[in-house]
Amino acid sequence: MFLTDEEFSVIKAFRRELHRHPEISGKEAQTALRVEEALGLTGPDGIVTGIGGHGLAAVFEGTEPGPTVLIRAELDGLPIEEISDAAHRSAIPGRGHLCGHDGHMAILMAVAKGLGQMRPARGRAILMFQPAEENGAGAAAVLADPKFAALTPDLSLSLHNFPGVRLGHVLLNEGPVNCASRGMKIVLKGKTSHASYPEQGIAPTFAMARLLGDLTSLGNNGPLGPDYSLVTVTHARLGEPAFGISPGEAQIWATLRTLTDEAMTALVSRAEELVRTEADTGHLQVEISYEDVFHQCYNSAEAVAELRRALDDEGVSHDATSRMLPMKASEDFGLFRTVAPAAMFFLGAGEGHPRLHNPDYDFPDELIAIGSGVFMRAIRNILG
Incomplete structure (x- = not known):
């Protein structure tokens, strides 16, 4: 692991704090402020706020020219009442992080911590915290925002946790993955x-x-x-x-x-x-x-190749081709492929785990180290 157990414990606590304060699509103002404050402690070269609404991005610069790699997570929760006895259950009635976006943000925060300790050798790594994924408006708003022009990537990567697949196992296919x-x-x-x-x-x-x-x-x-x-x-x-x-x-x-x-x-x-x-x-x-x-979510061959290399380097089990993909559910990350090659992988949350959007769903904290490890490895492989 690229962070210590103590550092991952801090990230886990951050994830649970996000889980207690979910905000729905387009209303993620306080979530963005929490993310911005935590990002500032990692020492990025810049933080761009207000992208496509409440979106924000942390930029980590290499010392030499090179490509830009963007990693994306989502800010928003769901208008669903959480049913849970957990101490970190939602404190907001009728709202819940029941799709795991709190965990996705925690994964990127771990990557930010790692990049703050060791910058890429060349190019740029951009950690994008996107608003409004759940209603399909966020990616389009981010890409249309004039602030995004200075952040345009050469490659975009993301993940989504996936209940029904054994914990930590990855599904990754080239081609269509979401409807x-x-x-x-x-x-x-x-x-x-x-x-x-x-x-x-x-x-x-x-x-x-x-x-x-x-x-x-x-x-x-x-x-x-x-x-x-x-x-x-x-x-x-x-x-x-x-x-x-x-x-x-x-x-x-x-x-x-x-x-x-x-x-x-x-x-x-x-x-x-x-x-x-x-x-x-x-x-x-x-x-x-x-x-x-x-829009459809389609994994580009170039981006899939980089993710497979990172998965192999990290020793994370994954299928050569998964019969579980594509899936009927939708995901707005597909729009990022309109500006550069892009791919999303699906990280198993456990075969018996409550499903996405279930009222008793909670993101497995064990996935923070796995997901962030894959992204860090991909950034190191591409940017050094």
């Missing part, structure tokens, strides 16, 4: 009337009923290949909760999911055509909007 997805919000508008005279209004009732089935039928939920698609209706509302009013408005929320961005474009087109046709038939106005937009 594209987006939330489609449909509003159908007609005209209310008295419930005794529904013919005097324009109710979206039948259009909504047909769309609930027809939208779902657009997806095949088949094998995770280029043609994979899934449409999941997540919310629906018709009219007001009253017996005397024939409804004049309906809402349908649906999550569209594909393996590739190209397939997503086609699925969106089909879904919108279906909705607009149904609205025209029912003489309804329609509004369509999108939230929680995630």
Whole structure:
């Protein structure tokens, strides 16, 4: 290990402090301040704040020119009530670090400690703490921020813990690893009337009923290949909760999911055509909007090669090719591949460990040393 047991104990305590104070996407102001304060103690050459919202990055410079390697973690928690007896359980009602982003931040803090003790020989190592991963807005906001231009990497790396895989074992594949997805919000508008005279209004009732089935039928939920698609209706509302009013408005929320961005474009087109046709038939106005937009996450060959070299050097077990990848879940790290080769690896959190977004999930502290060791080795291999 590149840090002492005592140093890792400090990082573990930092992780648990983050766990007690989760903040949801776009609201991570206090989390960013805690990270900035802790980063300052590691002695970086610079800290850039306010990137894409509450994001921040620590920069560690080498003495010679060379490439820039970026390692990314996430700041945000989830709007889920934590169920736990742990002393470090969430102190904020209805909020929890139930995806492990507190652990990912702790891993980067350990890397910062190591880089502060020994700078890279050349180039730059950038530790990026990204906001708003859970709603898909963070990576796009970071990349669009003018401050990011001075931090543009030549290679980007990240990880995510993965319950259901034995503790410390790594899944790493080249190619697609996470699906594209987006939330489609449909509003159908007609005209209310008295419930005794529904013919005097324009109710979206039948259009909504047909769309609930027809939208779902657009997806095949088949094998995770280029043609994979899934449409999941997540919310629906018709009219007001009253017996005397024939409804004049309906809402349908649906999550569209594909393996590739190209397939997503086609699925969106089909879904919108279906909705607009149904609205025209029912003489309804329609509004369509999108939230929680995630692009596909694709691991570049160059980045995968560097991660495999680091895993081998660190003696961390990993599959040559994992049948558990790609996965249906989405991850906004994929956008970093639009500026440089990028790859994410998945670090086993234990076969019987509570799953991500479960109310009893907690990040295994044992992964801090493993994850940070892999990243440190990759930085040393590339930058010396």
